Amino acid sequence: xxxxxxxxxxxxxPVLVLVTTGxxxxxxxxxxxxxxxxMAESVDASVKEALRRxxxxxxxxxxxxxxxxxxxxxxxxxRSIRNREPVVEDVGRRLRPTLQLAGLAxxxxxxxxxxxxxxxxxxxxxxxxxxxxxxxxxxxCMPNFLxxxxxIFVFGVRLRWLPISGYTDPFEEPLAxxxxxxxxxxxxxxxxxAVIARTLRSSLIEALAxxxxxxxxxxxxxxxxxxxxxxxxxxxxxxxxVLGLQLGALIGGAVITEYVFxxxxxxxxxxxxxxxxxxxxxxGVVLLIALGYVATNLVVDLLYGWLDPRIRYR
Amino acid sequence: MESTQxxxxxxxxxxRAFLRASAAVSAGLAAAGGRALPRAHAQGAPxxxxxxxxxxxxxxxxxxxxxxxxxxxxxxxxNLYEPLFVLDVKLGLKPGLAESWQQPDPRGIVLRLRRGxxxxxxxxxxxxxxxxxxxxxxxxxxxVRKGEVASIDTVEVVDxxxxxLHLKRPDAALLxxxxxRAGMMVSPRVVQERGPDLERNARGAGTGPFQFVEWVKDxxxxxxxxxxxxxxxxxxxxxxxRYRPIPDDTVKLASLQSGEIDxxxxxxxxxxxxxxxxxxxxxxxxxxxxxxxxxxxxxRPPFNNRALRQxxxxxxxxxxxxxxxxxxxxVPSNGPIPPSSWAYDASIRPIxxxxxxxxxxxxxxxxxxxxxxxxxxxxxxxxxxxxxxxxAQLAEAGITMRIKLVDSAALLSDGNGRNFEMxxxxxxxxxxxxxxxxxxFRTTPGVSLNWSGISNARLDALLDRSREVAxxxxxxKIFGEITxxxxxxxPMIFIVHPIEPKAFSPRVQGYEPxxxxxxxxxxxxxK
Numbered sequence: 041x042x043x044x045x046x047x048x049x050x051x052x053x054p055v056l057v058l059v060t061t062g063x064x065x066x067x068x069x070x071x072x073x074x075x076x077x078x079m080a081e082s083v084d085a086s087v088k089e090a091l092r093r094x095x096x097x098x099x100x101x102x103x104x105x106x107x108x109x110x111x112x113x114x115x116x117x118x119r120s121i122r123n124r125e126p127v128v129e130d131v132g133r134r135l136r137p138t139l140q141l142a143g144l145a146x147x148x149x150x151x152x153x154x155x156x157x158x159x160x161x162x163x164x165x166x167x168x169x170x171x172x173x174x175x176x177x178x179x180x181c182m183p184n185f186l187x188x189x190x191x192i193f194v195f196g197v198r199l200r201w202l203p204i205s206g207y208t209d210p211f212e213e214p215l216a217x218x219x220x221x222x223x224x225x226x227x228x229x230x231x232x233x234a235v236i237a238r239t240l241r242s243s244l245i246e247a248l249a250x251x252x253x254x255x256x257x258x259x260x261x262x263x264x265x266x267x268x269x270x271x272x273x274x275x276x277x278x279x280x281x282v283l284g285l286q287l288g289a290l291i292g293g294a295v296i297t298e299y300v301f302x303x304x305x306x307x308x309x310x311x312x313x314x315x316x317x318x319x320x321x322x323x324g325v326v327l328l329i330a331l332g333y334v335a336t337n338l339v340v341d342l343l344y345g346w347l348d349p350r351i352r353y354r
Numbered sequence: 355m356e357s358t359q360x361x362x363x364x365x366x367x368x369x370r371a372f373l374r375a376s377a378a379v380s381a382g383l384a385a386a387g388g389r390a391l392p393r394a395h396a397q398g399a400p401x402x403x404x405x406x407x408x409x410x411x412x413x414x415x416x417x418x419x420x421x422x423x424x425x426x427x428x429x430x431x432x433n434l435y436e437p438l439f440v441l442d443v444k445l446g447l448k449p450g451l452a453e454s455w456q457q458p459d460p461r462g463i464v465l466r467l468r469r470g471x472x473x474x475x476x477x478x479x480x481x482x483x484x485x486x487x488x489x490x491x492x493x494x495x496x497x498v499r500k501g502e503v504a505s506i507d508t509v510e511v512v513d514x515x516x517x518x519l520h521l522k523r524p525d526a527a528l529l530x531x532x533x534x535r536a537g538m539m540v541s542p543r544v545v546q547e548r549g550p551d552l553e554r555n556a557r558g559a560g561t562g563p564f565q566f567v568e569w570v571k572d573x574x575x576x577x578x579x580x581x582x583x584x585x586x587x588x589x590x591x592x593x594x595x596r597y598r599p600i601p602d603d604t605v606k607l608a609s610l611q612s613g614e615i616d617x618x619x620x621x622x623x624x625x626x627x628x629x630x631x632x633x634x635x636x637x638x639x640x641x642x643x644x645x646x647x648x649x650x651x652x653x654r655p656p657f658n659n660r661a662l663r664q665x666x667x668x669x670x671x672x673x674x675x676x677x678x679x680x681x682x683x684x685v686p687s688n689g690p691i692p693p694s695s696w697a698y699d700a701s702i703r704p705i706x707x708x709x710x711x712x713x714x715x716x717x718x719x720x721x722x723x724x725x726x727x728x729x730x731x732x733x734x735x736x737x738x739x740x741x742x743x744x745x746a747q748l749a750e751a752g753i754t755m756r757i758k759l760v761d762s763a764a765l766l767s768d769g770n771g772r773n774f775e776m777x778x779x780x781x782x783x784x785x786x787x788x789x790x791x792x793x794x795f796r797t798t799p800g801v802s803l804n805w806s807g808i809s810n811a812r813l814d815a816l817l818d819r820s821r822e823v824a825x826x827x828x829x830x831k832i833f834g835e836i837t838x839x840x841x842x843x844x845p846m847i848f849i850v851h852p853i854e855p856k857a858f859s860p861r862v863q864g865y866e867p868x869x870x871x872x873x874x875x876x877x878x879x880x881k
């Protein structure tokens with residue numbers, strides 16, 4: 041276990057190097073300049089030049105990259121060009137709502153998907169299964185922003201049950217916080233639930249055809265017991281894979297959902313930073329997203345072993 | 355070019371009222387046209403109290419007016435800080451922190467400062483403080499204000515409440531610049547003690563009707579009433595102002611409809627009709643100072659050829675663009691100066707579509723069968739639509755326009771590098787016509803806002819003259835002449851002077867729309 045961890049962590053290094061060099065190169069190759077973007081109204085070229093020098097933007101790109109890596113290794117991701125705040129602080133502040141949203145969306149998704157998937161598999165090819173499939177299709181086909189706007193219209197404007205935009209930290213004000221995250225979590229959760237429900241259904245159907253299920257039934261176990269106690273755990277492996285990938289993406293921020301609901305998350309941060317050509321900020325966030333992916337995938341791999349003891353890591 | 359940020363286009367009084375206002379101004383009846391700009395439903399006696407919740411399209415960038423390059427910052431500043439002069443609804447200068455001014459000679463301006471004004475940190479505003487601010491704008495390495503105060507040579511403290519600005523050259527536009535960030539006075543003590551943190555925390559820094567409480571990044575900026583405000587007439591009435599960034603326009607409107615916010619800074623043209631029809635909302639069209647159009651690159655083909663520039667201008671139907679793309683939320687443009695300005699000359703018509711002339715000009719330019727070029731524009735819906743309409747109009751004249759879509763950072767670098775043939779230019783505008791003309795059309799070496807690269811001796815002479823002459827009638831004539839030259843030389847094709855529609859909850863009372871689009875909440879109250 042310990043050895044596995046170390047090995048996996050070492051293996052992430054090339055990934056991180058590749059991602060950061062790639063982003064660094066792409067950013068600097070993209071037309072546009074942070075100083076121009078920041079001081080669009082100023083005609084004073086000497087002021088702009090001085091700023092470029094001060095920020096080290098006049099140096100060759102490889103030199104800038106190495107300087108960035110050297111500082112990043114010491115935990116210093118530099119300062120944002122636009123608002124001159126430390127990137128670590130900026131990202132840290134934005135990570136909170138993003139993680140909370142990801143967690144809540146996951147909870148919504150599981151709460152919906154597991155029962156739907158179970159029932160669909162158990163009552164295959166019935167009306168219930170058809171309804172589950174229809175739900176999943178709608179969830180997968182409807183773009184996020186459309187679900188978001190519909191939810192806003194129904195629950196925000198018409199019924200006025202929930203706030204439309206903005207963020208309150210649930211750890212500070214639990215009720216207001218959960219209310220502020222309800223619609224975005226539902227938006228993400230619905231699409232997420234659809235994918236999980238479909239995956240769960242098909243893997244359960246497969247599991248239900250296995251010999252051990254027949255054995256369990258032959259032992260006289262109730263159908264519910266067979267499903268929940270025997271088939272479910274085996275059917276979860278593909279679900280966990282899907283979950284891991286989607287959660288990784290969520291840590292990078294659900295850009296559109298955060299944008300629509302005015303949530304101050306990582307996704308909005310990185311988009312704004314790209315538009316402002318705020319190099320250090322983009323670099324910092326991308327590094328974080330890459331780490332997020334690596335971490336969730338590691339957790340997923342560990343979960344495999346727990347779910348199915350036949351899977352062993354050496 | 356702050357206004358090219360996505361959704362950042364400035365615009366808001368009905369089109370009819372707007373035209374009426376401009377007609378009144380152009381007829382020289384500025385004093386008589388007072389009705390044209392409606393007060394937002396002022397009724398009953400003002401009531402103290404309440405929190406005004408304002409929805410914005412983007413997060414503010416900094417709380418330091420001398421370092422600010424973004425329009426959204428100014429919305430907050432106009433409640434927190436005070437400029438030396440204040441704009442009235444007709445763009446006239448009213449005394450602000452300066453009670454009066456005199457110009458004993460063209461290179462000297464004497465400002466008498468208001469007595470009894472205190473910064474929110476308790477320190478006194480006086481001549482030393484004013485001098486400190488000017489010095490900071492002129493010399494701080496990060497100051498973005500250098501260009502606006504460039505004509506100032508030295509600042510002399512005459513007595514504790516009088517300063518004299520010694521100018522390097524006459525500058526008729528300087529006073530108007532002092533109505534915004536370049537005239538905003540920041541507490542010297544706060545600047546010295548807080549250093550760079552002033553950008554995030556403006557506690558105690560201003561003299562305005564509201565004082566800074568907190569800025570929770572990406573969530574809100576909170577101001578509260580300054581009970582010690584020097585001006586005892588009228589407000590401030592509100593207890594607090596809370597600014598919130600809501601980037602999506604549809605969601606911002608939904609937030610207003612559901613009562614989560616009381617004011618939204620800008621309504622997209624596509625939403626204006628719906629907002630006007632909604633009985634639970636009050637829409638106010640605020641004329642802007644903005645000028646939107648396209649720069650043509652004079653330094654390389656095809657637009658180093660004047661006849662081809664004229665062919666393009668004659669092939670475009672500006673009226674139709676304003677009707678179809680802007681949905682009438684703007685006025686067809688006749689030049690850089692907006693109808694809200696005293697310098698606007700309504701006798702100059704926007705360039706009319708004339709396909710026969712376009713054909714003739716194509717022949718004159720050596721391209722009788724038409725030619726093709728590329729326009730560089732912002733990848734936001736209204737810009738894309740505008741480009742598509744232009745593309746269709748030009749095609750009728752046999753001119754092929756390709757569209758290159760970029761984001762605003764790329765747009766700026768293409769413009770500054772003169773790496774374009776035709777490029778969109780959306781200027782938020784300045785109260786003095788100088789701010790909409792000189793820097794764009796005066797011959798300037800190196801990088802400047804003169805993206806087209808136009809260099810015309812007569813134009814240069816007129817632009818220089820417009821800074822030296824103080825008399826408005828005379829200046830207005832000069833700007834008229836400048837506009838006519840621009841029609842002929844075409845460094846820019848002028849499309850629209852957008853209106854900046856704002857929407858309010860009916861609870862909001864006493865809002866006065868000033869054509870710079872800034873929302874000043876001193877006299878605003880909640881019913």
